Amino acid sequence: MHRTRLTAALAAAVLAAGGLVATATTAEAADAELARNGGFEAGLTGWSCTAGSGVVVGSPARSGSSALKATPAGSDNAKCSQTVTVLPNSTYTLSGWVQGSYVYLGASGTGTTDVSTWTPSATSWQRLSTTFSTGASTTSVTIYTHGWYGTPAYHADDISLFGPGGGPVQTPAAPTGLKAGIPGSTSVPLSWNASSGATGYHVYRGTARVATVSGTSATVTGLTPSTAYSFQVSAANEAGESPKSAAVTATTTAGGGPGGGLPAHALVGYLHASFANGSGYTRMADVPDSWDVINLAFGEPTSVTSGDIRFRLCPVAECPNVESEADFKAAVKAKQAAGKKVLISIGGANGQVQLSTTAARDAFVTSVSNIIDDYGLDGLDIDFEGHSLSLNTGDTDFRNPTTPVVVNLISALKTLKAKYGSGFVLTMAPETFFVQLGYQYYGSGPFGGQDPRAGSYLPVIHAMRDDLTLLHVQDYNSGPIMGLDNQYHTMGGADFHIAMTDMLLTGFPVAGDQSRFFPALRPDQVAIGLPASTNAGNGHTSPAEVNKALDCLTRKANCGSYQTHGTWPALRGLMTWSINWDRYSQWEFMKNFDAYNWS
Structure with missing residues (x-):
């Protein structure tokens, strides 16, 4: 601005001094x-x-x-x-x-x-x-x-x-680059290039306007499974609306919605089936009926990048009281007959899985299917931790991932869902680092020096949200995380679980970018992940604090310093690591869940 004013002043001085014609001087716009x-x-x-x-x-x-x-x-x-x-x-x-x-x-x-x-x-x-x-x-x-x-x-x-100063605002040009992301059974994600001067964009399904957004992406929901749709986008500002973009088509996947059959409020636990530790081995038949979802820990890869997953019961030398394969399978069937779900959980702290190639993706689908079929299981739990998504260093938009380990995982999960149909139960147990920390930074983004893996579960959760039965983030083994109140919350108390769960049920901007808003999950898709005892992990929360968190989230009572953005009586329940550690602690976690009044 100062340069513009100085140029005008000098030109005026020259003209006044010599009456010169200013034909060689380029006029500049005055500040206004x-x-x-x-x-x-x-x-x-x-x-x-x-x-x-x-x-x-x-x-x-x-x-x-x-x-x-x-x-x-x-x-x-x-x-x-x-x-x-x-x-x-x-x-x-x-x-x-x-x-x-x-x-x-x-x-x-x-x-x-x-x-x-x-x-x-x-x-x-x-x-x-x-x-x-x-x-x-x-x-x-x-x-x-x-x-x-x-x-x-x-x-x-x-x-x-x-x-x-500039001139009058012009109607923006039609958006370019419209493309569809990976469809779900009832939704299709869309993205496009920005149009200069646009203040918003209208999304059309056929001739019907179905959404108006301020950013360059939208997810169209409420669609019918196995149906082809055509989409277009226009740009708008106060001068008017542009012509529509070129059309893009996408077909929704088969099967409507996630696997069901869970009670309104469910208790989820991990069973140490393939190993022993200080908690001791628990036979499948000895798991109490309170547990509604039993995740078998763990199916593990033959190598980090192979995609080949194997599962075996704990060896007798390590677990002297382990049941036979036949007894284990019979106990699984008995649980299912009682309305329980038994899943194979892939990963864990030591089971690093990186589906960096399509060959690894295909091996993952084949080997996981073999485990599900062999043991007659109800579905799959993804418990990728540590470096399983460590190659997610280039994506900055969770709606349109390009990193191979992320794209291949999404493709593999959709293939498994399509194979087993609507009854397939899919759950995920990411750490807070991979989900809520995306609120602060995601991908390489604008925070170059930060860890690019932060928030790297977001594209997987978003792509699978139509098929996701449960997300139970591990609210433990975590550093302080900023909530939607822009305050940091520390694990171990009710406020941490309230703030972390409120983000999932409210939605949140990713890396502070309002145009990349991670949409809310349904409350029936969300359970709170907790360690069963002080032995099970950092961040153990006492039963009294667990109940405060549930009170606040389901009826907006006992909320403490954090005020939620809603009330969610349909919150699905609690997950814990683990059934074995809860047994070691005289079933404290389970008994507290059973005694809690959800009404």
Whole structure:
């Protein structure tokens, strides 16, 4: 900005001094106020607020007679934005006055580094200000203000964008690069390239508009299994809507929904079937009836990259009381006859699996199918830990993974689901590092120095969400994790489990990017993962604290310092490592689950 003003002043001085004709001087745009209706005196003219969250009020107003009031919800941050025409290679100052908790002001589409500034608490009018430079081909930017999910309403007034002026806003061009991701049985993920100047995008299924989003991706849900669909996308801003993009087609997979047959509230446990440790060996027939899902730990690979999974009962030398293969299989059938589900769990801390090739993927499908068929099991539990997804270093969008170990795992799981049909039970037990830490950073992303594996389960969970029976994240052996309240929570108490589970049931931005919002899971798909005793892992939570977490999540009582974004009485239940360790501790975990009043 200073260079523009200096050039104009020098040109004026030269003309005044010598009366010279300035034919060799290129005129530059003068700095001007570019934000339209920044004081909201003309209502919301020029502004677009997500989910109808914004209104204009007369009080409080910082100046004039009006200001913006926008109210976030559990899955909406009340973002109000407008697109402004700018000049390339120019510098701009964005400022505004705000009131409220967690209020943001920012600019996107700058062509260089997008900027934002925020205040955690403004009890009276507080000025926010930031500057940015545009890229060599940037002709428009989007300025915005927003709050935070589930927080009270915020106010904004006198929003200003000052710098070299542009012209009227033009209708954006049709989006390009529309593509469909891996379909589920009832959903199809879509993504496309950004259109310059667009403030939003309309998604069409055939001729029907089915979604409007602010980012460059959407998942169309509510579809019919085994059905072909055609999709198009248009771009829009206050000047109008673009033509539709080229169409893309996708066919949903067979089978509607995840395997069922579980009680409304289920107890899930891992049974040390292939090894012994300090907890001792527990025979399948001796597992109490309270356990609704029994995960056999573990099926393990013949090598890290082979994809070939093998399962065997614990050797007699290690487990003197191990039952015979015939007795074990008979006990599995007896559990199933009683309505229980028995799954093979793949991985564990020592069972590293990397499906880095299609050959490994195919070997995984074949060998896991052999185990399921041989023992007559109900499905599969994925317990990949440590470095199993360590090659996930290039993906920054969980909706469109390209890393081979991730893509091949998704393909393998979909193949198994298609083979066994709607009764196939699929569960996952990732660590918090691979799920909730994606809230802070994901992939190589903008956090280059951070561990690129963080959040690397997100594309697998998202791709399988239509077929996922249960996700029970391990809320243990974890460092502090930031919740949706932007506070760090430490394992071992109710608040940690409340905050981690609330993220799964509310959804969350990935790596702080509002355009990459990880959608909420259904409460019947979520169980809380806990160690059964102090012997079983770091982060043991006392029964009293477990009950506080359940009270808060299912009826919004005993919530402590963390306030949830909803109430979920259909929360599926609890998972523990492990049945063996719970037996060692006189069944404390199981007895507490049995005694808990879910109503």
